[in-house]
Amino acid sequence: MNILVLNVGSSSLKWQVIDTDEQCFADNTDRRVARGQVERIGGEAVWSFRAGDGESVKGTAPLRDHRAAVEFLLQWLVGPEGGALGSLAEIGAVGHRVVHGGERFVRSVGIDEQVLRGIEETIELAPLHNPANLKGIHAVRAVLGAAVPQVAVFDTAFHHTLPERAFLYAIPYSLYRRHRVRRYGFHGTSHRYVSYRWRQLTGTTREAQRIITLHLGNGCSACAIAGGESLDTSMGFTPLEGLVMGTRSGDVDPAVLDYIAQKEGLSLAEVEMLLNKQSGLLGISGLTNDMRELLAEAREHDDRRARLAIEIFCYRARKYIGSYLAAMGGADALCFAGGIGENAPAVRAMICEGLEFAGIQVDASANAAHVGREGRISPEGARTEVWVIPTDEELLIARDTYRVVHGIETRY
Structure with a gap:
């Protein structure tokens, strides 16, 4: 299954298309179909894309918002210059890096209206990141349609196992009860990948x-x-x-x-x-x-x-x-x-x-x-x-997306 992985910033978009399935999980044969990034969205954006193991191609384009950036990269994927996919129908699902899941999201989840509201409710915890992540989700829905499954993979989710002695600050406990002031941790997808990969390397x-x-x-x-x-x-x-x-x-x-x-x-x-x-x-x-x-x-x-x-x-x-x-x-x-x-x-x-x-x-x-x-x-x-151990957050997001779409339990 081809998974489009998006990591969206306030004025940037990093992406990969990864072909993966359960057999790929077992023997590490996941395939990078294409990858790239767009910077300075909102004006004359700068982009750099690559199909497979080919050379990177670069250019500029007037991209007014994230929807325009998503449309641009998808056109490149199926167009004569990129040609990494025969059609957009080959994209089976989209996985999004979402920075903050608060205490609510402790694992990767399929995106529906309830999940969108939950991500919106955590904006005050990640005001610079979660709004941009939401823009990416809405852009994909607008361009590819609601029928294409989307999955949120949270940076904070891996750290939901922290015990209270590790996540609580020594401030009045009422501040945690009222405002959820605590240690959440980030880079969880990276730490989780390195943990998994070390086990694989060492048996x-x-x-x-x-x-x-x-x-x-x-x-x-x-x-x-x-x-x-x-x-x-x-x-x-x-x-x-x-x-x-x-x-x-x-x-x-x-x-x-x-x-x-x-x-x-x-x-x-x-x-x-x-x-x-x-x-x-x-x-x-x-x-x-x-x-x-x-x-x-x-x-x-x-x-x-x-x-x-x-x-x-x-x-x-x-x-x-x-x-x-x-x-x-x-x-x-x-x-x-x-x-x-x-x-x-x-x-x-x-x-x-x-x-x-x-x-x-x-x-x-x-x-x-x-x-x-x-x-x-x-x-x-x-x-x-x-x-x-070079980290590979995009691979983990792609695999989690496949698991969620196919109802396979993801163990954190």
């Missing part, structure tokens, strides 16, 4: 699994996973909490917000924007939020603030690893994923420095050899293995 049963996963990209999060379930994660009520990220501060004393507001003459909303958009690697270095550029600056020019940004990034990650080792009583593996986790051996090595006491070591040659590819980078016989 470990779900029940025996005990690992720590690090999704390190422009957004970063850590997750403690035991028995195939999320036990704790670094992102919280919003994606701002936890690790140092590209432009997000991660953990910070809450009193800092009021202090900065008073000293800088900013509103609370402006301080929150500062912590989300001007902090992290960018804020510390004063240069960039791109780890590749920071590593180059540190290596070629010995830039002090670039080095400092990298050190703080790695130190914070190392602290979270230590806390999760304590929470689970150890781990069998540490798994790196995400753009930085998959492609920056130097960062992986720095994060693992000093963790030898926990049996975590990195083999230098294996680490250097695994850039953007899957494999173990710890020495043979290491007590706690270290892995690089």
